[in-house]
Amino acid sequence: MARRGSYAKGVAKREEILTTALDVIARNGYRRTSVRELADAVGLSQAGLLHYFSSKEELFQEILRKRDEVDTGGFVDNDLEHPVEGFFAVIRHNSEVPGLVQLYAQVSTEACDPDHPAHAFFVDRYNQFRGVFGTLVRDEQAAGNIDPELDADRIANLFLAAADGLQTQWMLDPSIDMADHVAYLWQLVTRKA
Amino acid sequence: MARRGSYAKGVAKREEILTTALDVIARNGYRRTSVRELADAVGLSQAGLLHYFSSKEELFQEILRKRDEVDTGGFVDNDLEHPVEGFFAVIRHNSEVPGLVQLYAQVSTEACDPDHPAHAFFVDRYNQFRGVFGTLVRDEQAAGNIDPELDADRIANLFLAAADGLQTQWMLDPSIDMADHVAYLWQLVTRKA
DNA sequence: CGGCAAAACCATACATCGCTCGGTTTTCAT
DNA sequence: ATGAAAACCGAGCGATGTATGGTTTTGCCG
Numbered sequence: 001m002a003r004r005g006s007y008a009k010g011v012a013k014r015e016e017i018l019t020t021a022l023d024v025i026a027r028n029g030y031r032r033t034s035v036r037e038l039a040d041a042v043g044l045s046q047a048g049l050l051h052y053f054s055s056k057e058e059l060f061q062e063i064l065r066k067r068d069e070v071d072t073g074g075f076v077d078n079d080l081e082h083p084v085e086g087f088f089a090v091i092r093h094n095s096e097v098p099g100l101v102q103l104y105a106q107v108s109t110e111a112c113d114p115d116h117p118a119h120a121f122f123v124d125r126y127n128q129f130r131g132v133f134g135t136l137v138r139d140e141q142a143a144g145n146i147d148p149e150l151d152a153d154r155i156a157n158l159f160l161a162a163a164d165g166l167q168t169q170w171m172l173d174p175s176i177d178m179a180d181h182v183a184y185l186w187q188l189v190t191r192k193a
Numbered sequence: 194m195a196r197r198g199s200y201a202k203g204v205a206k207r208e209e210i211l212t213t214a215l216d217v218i219a220r221n222g223y224r225r226t227s228v229r230e231l232a233d234a235v236g237l238s239q240a241g242l243l244h245y246f247s248s249k250e251e252l253f254q255e256i257l258r259k260r261d262e263v264d265t266g267g268f269v270d271n272d273l274e275h276p277v278e279g280f281f282a283v284i285r286h287n288s289e290v291p292g293l294v295q296l297y298a299q300v301s302t303e304a305c306d307p308d309h310p311a312h313a314f315f316v317d318r319y320n321q322f323r324g325v326f327g328t329l330v331r332d333e334q335a336a337g338n339i340d341p342e343l344d345a346d347r348i349a350n351l352f353l354a355a356a357d358g359l360q361t362q363w364m365l366d367p368s369i370d371m372a373d374h375v376a377y378l379w380q381l382v383t384r385k386a
Numbered sequence: 387c388g389g390c391a392a393a394a395c396c397a398t399a400c401a402t403c404g405c406t407c408g409g410t411t412t413t414c415a416t
Numbered sequence: 417a418t419g420a421a422a423a424c425c426g427a428g429c430g431a432t433g434t435a436t437g438g439t440t441t442t443g444c445c446g
């Protein structure tokens with residue numbers, strides 16, 4: 001009943017774990033990163049780390065959730081001339097944090113399994129993004145920048161899919177420019193030949 | 194020096210392993226499938242199975258390589274009125290073998306790590322597909338079906354990316370129609386508004 | 387045939403993994 | 417100051433992928 005919150009030291013440590021874990025993954029790669037290594041990197045035992053995140057998968061999910069918060073706060077909400085520029089900015093930013101991209105790709109793929117603890121998180125995430133991008137397209141249609149005959153929902157899904165799929169291609173061959181390709185897709189959609 | 198080939202029994206068993214493994218993965222999911230389970234399913238010990246595939250990852254890579262052979266032989270090479278229809282057919286076929294799609298998504302993502310044994314395989318695979326789809330687009334441009342001003346290579350990459358990304362969305366929400374969305378992207382590219 | 391090298395296959399063991407359990411130490415509101 | 421909860425640990429459990437050193441089976445060659 002008398003539930004007490006986290007101590008100051010606890011919340012700081014939790015934050016330290018999140019940022020340090022991302023560093024370790026970026027350096028060692030997702031596959032070779034174990035809970036023991038992550039615990040060592042922040043000066044904890046494995047059991048000590050698992051006091052904060054009850055499983056490895058929960059820790060990873062939390063890293064990605066934090067990334068989403070930073071991204072939507074820093075890029076998407078800005079008052080840009082063209083709202084889609086915020087989307088491009090996120091993608092450009094991603095190519096500077098390959099460890100995060102790798103982590104995202106790996107976890108989101110694993111979470112396709114309905115039994116995965118982060119399954120619901122990603123289902124919800126994609127639905128949110130579909131909604132946001134769908135209204136973005138509809139706004140551009142209303143503004144006369146996109147042919148109103150086009151299907152906004154399908155276009156939204158295609159953009160999310162292209163962004164995801166380009167990550168795979170970029171990780172396999174970093175000379176692939178993700179933002180450039182997504183911008184070209186936008187050009188394909190907005191062109192009025 | 195006197196290297197002898199596989200016995201008849203061996204090649205049959207190898208084939209049985211490939212098909213059975215795919216069944217098991219489709220039923221249990223990629224995450225919950227262990228080498229011991231796969232070995233049991235074909236009546237072998239773990240060591241017996243690893244005589245054919247020196248590692249779990251090599252086995253999975255071999256399943257995907259075989260899938261590619263079947264797909265390109267059965268769909269792409271056909272003399273279709275519109276060659277891109279072969280591409281759509283593969284995607285439609287994929288939605289009937291969710292286990293394979295899950296396996297492909299998982300392994301291709303893991304193989305983004307340069308140290309992964311299947312890394313070179315996937316780098317090569319994507320380069321091949323980029324080439325094939327690029328010439329497909331250029332052919333359509335020559336035939337007057339696609340605006341010759343458009344960048345065939347970028348479009349090819351976008352199609353591969355969309356196909357990959359739609360797999361994630363489809364696995365998270367099977368009501369997403371992958372083939373329909375890719376066909377819509379084709380419509381976006383071929384339209385001459 | 388018969389022999390014999392290589393393929394097919396197994397029992398066992400090992401290191402590492404994520405995670406649990408029972409405990410001790412540290413924090414901090416009262 | 418005190419006591420309850422948070423912070424943290426040592427030890428260990430079950431499962432995993434894989435290496436080792438062997439035995440059995442196959443099928444080419446003389």
